[in-house]
Amino acid sequence: MLFFSYFKDLVGREVTVELKNDLAIRGTLHSVDQYLNIKLENTRVVDQDKYPHMVIQCVDYNSVFSFCKLSVRNCFIRGSVVRYVQLPPEGVDIELLHDATRREARGG
Amino acid sequence: MASGPGLESLVDQTISVITNDGRNIVGVLKGFDQATNIILDESHERVFSTKEGVQQLVLGLYIIRGDNISIVGELDEELDSGLDLSQLRAHPLKPIIH
Numbered sequence: 001m002l003f004f005s006y007f008k009d010l011v012g013r014e015v016t017v018e019l020k021n022d023l024a025i026r027g028t029l030h031s032v033d034q035y036l037n038i039k040l041e042n043t044r045v046v047d048q049d050k051y052p053h054m055v056i057q058c059v060d061y062n063s064v065f066s067f068c069k070l071s072v073r074n075c076f077i078r079g080s081v082v083r084y085v086q087l088p089p090e091g092v093d094i095e096l097l098h099d100a101t102r103r104e105a106r107g108g
Numbered sequence: 109m110a111s112g113p114g115l116e117s118l119v120d121q122t123i124s125v126i127t128n129d130g131r132n133i134v135g136v137l138k139g140f141d142q143a144t145n146i147i148l149d150e151s152h153e154r155v156f157s158t159k160e161g162v163q164q165l166v167l168g169l170y171i172i173r174g175d176n177i178s179i180v181g182e183l184d185e186e187l188d189s190g191l192d193l194s195q196l197r198a199h200p201l202k203p204i205i206h
Binding site for chain 2: 019020025033043051073074076077081
């Protein structure tokens with residue numbers, strides 16, 4: 001419950017979700033549920049060259065940089081396959097989290 | 109308790125499912141439940157390899173058990189149709205290890 005509430009407060013933030021198959025997806029947190037399933041919007045895959053599975057079209061500007069349009073924009077990630085959720089440091093109030101987890105540990 | 113992000117908004121849309129064994133299956137979402145079990149119509153699997161372009165295997169009407177699903181992505185059909193799959197090379201996705 002604690003993390004469900006925590007993620008609900010983080011809706012709208014940019015996060016990177018790393019899955020158990022090493023795929024990392026960056027996007028805006030749209031919603032979360034009790035199973036910590038995550039819905040992301042405006043998704044892009046970190047390290048796109050290795051994982052073009054969600055990619056549509058790559059335009060290579062003289063190999064200086066390449067721009068890829070993704071055919072998957074929004075995605076639903078099952079909670080059971082998440083390894084990490086990387087958060088922006090400004091989005092994290094360590095003290096608050098610390099207190100909340102202490103309370104949870106005591107009460108649980 | 110709130111049920112949060114259901115797959116409700118994706119019903120009747122074309123979606124791309126990535127399964128725990130690393131397969132990519134594209135189809136139209138017809139139904140789902142709380143366990144993320146999914147009913148997928150007109151589905152086909154996209155097999156990626158490093159040697160040849162993407163292979164598409166037609167599957168038809170499928171039920172995929174929620175245990176095996178890692179990602180359900182909303183596919184933008186216009187963009188996806190612009191894809192040249194024969195040119196796409198990739199290592200197969202790794203399987204999910206808990």
